Amino acid sequence: MTTTPQQLPAAAELAALRQRYRLERERRVRPDGARQYRSADAEFGYYAADPYVGEVAGREPLRDTVDVAVVGGGFGGILAGARLRREGVESVRIVEKGGDFGGTWYWNRYPGVHCDIESHVYLPMLDETGYVPEWKYAPGEEIRRHAMRIARKFDLYTDALFSTSVTSLTWDEELGAWIVATDRGDEFRATYVVTATGTLSEPKLPGIPGIEDFQGHTFHTSRWDYAYTGGTPDGGMTALARKRVGIVGTGATGVQVIPMLAEDAAHVYVFQRTPSTVDVRANRRTTAHDVGADHDGWARERRENYLRIVSGETAERDLVADQWTVSAGLLEKLLPSFRRQGERQDFEAVYEAADAAKMNELRARVEQTVTDPDTAHKLKPWYRYACKRPTFSDRYYPAFNRANVTLVDTADTHGIERVTADGVVVGGTTYELDCLVFATGFSVGTSGIHSGKLPVHGRNGTQLLRAWAQEGPRTLHGFTSNGFPNLIQLGILHNASSVNFTHILDEQAVHAAALVAAAEAKGAVVEPSREAEDAWIAALAEDAPDHEWFHAECTPGYYNREDRGRPNGPTAYPHSAVAFHEILKHWREHSMDEILRARACTRA
Numbered sequence: 001m002t003t004t005p006q007q008l009p010a011a012a013e014l015a016a017l018r019q020r021y022r023l024e025r026e027r028r029v030r031p032d033g034a035r036q037y038r039s040a041d042a043e044f045g046y047y048a049a050d051p052y053v054g055e056v057a058g059r060e061p062l063r064d065t066v067d068v069a070v071v072g073g074g075f076g077g078i079l080a081g082a083r084l085r086r087e088g089v090e091s092v093r094i095v096e097k098g099g100d101f102g103g104t105w106y107w108n109r110y111p112g113v114h115c116d117i118e119s120h121v122y123l124p125m126l127d128e129t130g131y132v133p134e135w136k137y138a139p140g141e142e143i144r145r146h147a148m149r150i151a152r153k154f155d156l157y158t159d160a161l162f163s164t165s166v167t168s169l170t171w172d173e174e175l176g177a178w179i180v181a182t183d184r185g186d187e188f189r190a191t192y193v194v195t196a197t198g199t200l201s202e203p204k205l206p207g208i209p210g211i212e213d214f215q216g217h218t219f220h221t222s223r224w225d226y227a228y229t230g231g232t233p234d235g236g237m238t239a240l241a242r243k244r245v246g247i248v249g250t251g252a253t254g255v256q257v258i259p260m261l262a263e264d265a266a267h268v269y270v271f272q273r274t275p276s277t278v279d280v281r282a283n284r285r286t287t288a289h290d291v292g293a294d295h296d297g298w299a300r301e302r303r304e305n306y307l308r309i310v311s312g313e314t315a316e317r318d319l320v321a322d323q324w325t326v327s328a329g330l331l332e333k334l335l336p337s338f339r340r341q342g343e344r345q346d347f348e349a350v351y352e353a354a355d356a357a358k359m360n361e362l363r364a365r366v367e368q369t370v371t372d373p374d375t376a377h378k379l380k381p382w383y384r385y386a387c388k389r390p391t392f393s394d395r396y397y398p399a400f401n402r403a404n405v406t407l408v409d410t411a412d413t414h415g416i417e418r419v420t421a422d423g424v425v426v427g428g429t430t431y432e433l434d435c436l437v438f439a440t441g442f443s444v445g446t447s448g449i450h451s452g453k454l455p456v457h458g459r460n461g462t463q464l465l466r467a468w469a470q471e472g473p474r475t476l477h478g479f480t481s482n483g484f485p486n487l488i489q490l491g492i493l494h495n496a497s498s499v500n501f502t503h504i505l506d507e508q509a510v511h512a513a514a515l516v517a518a519a520e521a522k523g524a525v526v527e528p529s530r531e532a533e534d535a536w537i538a539a540l541a542e543d544a545p546d547h548e549w550f551h552a553e554c555t556p557g558y559y560n561r562e563d564r565g566r567p568n569g570p571t572a573y574p575h576s577a578v579a580f581h582e583i584l585k586h587w588r589e590h591s592m593d594e595i596l597r598a599r600a601c602t603r604a
């Protein structure tokens with residue numbers, strides 16, 4: 001914790017804050033919870049169309065055979081491909097909905113897009129590619145290009161399918177292979193399938209009455225329309241010079257976009273429901289010397305040091321020393337290690353005063369920067385630090401001092417009330433707009449094989465989600481499931497998590513590649529027994545006490561599933577990512593044979 005004892009609020013202040021947080025939460029809880037949103041499909045499908053490819057060229061459907069099909073070409077899929085190559089697997093086909101590699105960095109090219117995790121730990125495979133980022137926080141385009149760099153280095157372009165979505169996966173027992181069907185008519189075979197479909201990939205829209213009536217221009221931030229705005233992610237949106245632009249949403253994306261719109265648009269209306277915490281950004285150029293890039297393995301060391309600290313483990317030094325590591329003690333509320341000891345009494349005794357001190361500091365930052373008292377008042381966040389994803393910007397609050405920026409608070413009306421042909425209605429006032437941008441985030445858990453949109457049929461035609469409907473998800477370590485041979489799942493289910501998610505993905509990729517290599521070496525298939533799954537689920541459940549109370553006191557958002565619903569069974573590994581990685585490594589070294597089963601037939 002960074003706060004000193006004299007800064008810690010007294011008991012009376014803490015009691016007042018608790019009351020204030022409760023009221024702010026009650027202002028925002030909606031009975032419809034997550035049902036308030038609409039997905040960007042069907043009649044709203046144009047919000048999800050790919051603006052970065054022109055006409056997609058036709059091609060003949062594929063009917064061939066590959067060793068490994070990877071579903072998704074974001075960092076998860078790319079890293080799986082790279083790690084498979086390192087294990088000597090030659091035939092790897094990545095299937096990606098976008099027109100190139102990059103995943104979230106392919107789609108999110110909005111003005112101001114950056115990663116707020118330090119580039120030297122966020123960008124994977126820096127040791128392997130010899131690349132050293134020059135900024136502490138990299139722009140999105142640099143990250144996207146790095147994804148492409150890894151793909152080129154490991155020759156992943158050769159067999160990749162872009163602008164293609166996998167529509168079903170079906171295990172063929174006789175062939176001992178998966179049949180991978182796509183929306184381009186492909187039906188090819190793959191001995192193994194690795195799914196890497198991401199967690200925040202499907203844009204969502206608020207279910208606001210009249211949204212379809214808007215006659216101006218509209219798009220979602222993850223499909224920024226530069227053809228309309230002009231400019232690039234670095235700004236220069238000259239076509240907005242005479243436009244009134246409304247933006248809905250002030251999460252991590254909105255905080256990056258709004259200062260850019262403020263510079264270029266005639267007027268910007270920011271429709272805010274819950275203010276984010278916006279901490280110091282302090283982006284700066286870095287040298288190789290600054291980040292210790294002077295010896296082999298420097299990036300791995302830095303990344304591991306970072307993971308230890310943000311996972312609540314001890315480390316001799318804090319190499320990255322940014323707001324994430326400095327506030328790691330407070331962010332433990334998001335972490336399994338906190339959940340383990342996460343009784344309310346512990347929180348009040350150990351964390352609450354430090355949390356309040358941090359939030360007071362962030363509220364003071366608003367007051368010190370924003371000149372209009374009413375606007376400053378509305379921008380102050382009233383909840384605990386780990387309730388919402390922290391954001392970082394040195395340009396966000398100053399944007400509200402500009403004459404061409406208006407903050408419209410929508411908390412009392414649970415978001416914007418209505419969209420009309422001309423604009424947006426809040427509290428009976430209509431804000432006339434030429435352009436309406438949705439920075440309203442992404443559906444969580446609605447893509448990929450765990451969503452039902454990509455049906456998976458395993459042995460005997462068993463459908464994955466139906467098999468899990470009664471008992472909840474069943475896996476060993478989150479990667480493999482009984483009845484679904486040679487299917488390797490990357491993602492957050494039953495697995496570890498961290499703010500530095502590319503690190504998690506890389507460890508997952510290493511594990512996936514090791515599973516494939518072991519199965520190939522033994523001429524086996526990868527499939528855990530039900531007993532192995534039972535043991536893993538029991539391990540997940542055993543140390544996962546009720547930690548819901550913390551999020552139950554938060555304002556709604558995707559961290560607390562919009563305040564609704566409990567998952568069916570444990571969803572995540574209940575300790576730190578560091579501990580999880582040690583378990584995987586130990587298991588690979590000593591027990592991997594337990595999931596290698598004899599192949600039922602010779603391969604076609």
Ligand code: NDP
Pocket residue numbers: 028114115116117200206207208248249250251252253254271272273274389410414415416439440441442556557558
């Ligand atoms: P979020 O889901 O975090 O934010 C959505 C925003 O839309 C919220 O402010 C929400 O308000 C608002 N909203 C939704 N419905 C309405 C409505 N009806 N009326 C008014 N406002 C509404 O999405 P983001 O795209 O900002 O971020 C998603 C995630 O992407 C982040 O949490 C982060 O993990 C990642 N990200 C990472 C970045 C990085 O630098 N590493 C940068 C950007 C994103 P409310 O809070 O009240 O629900």
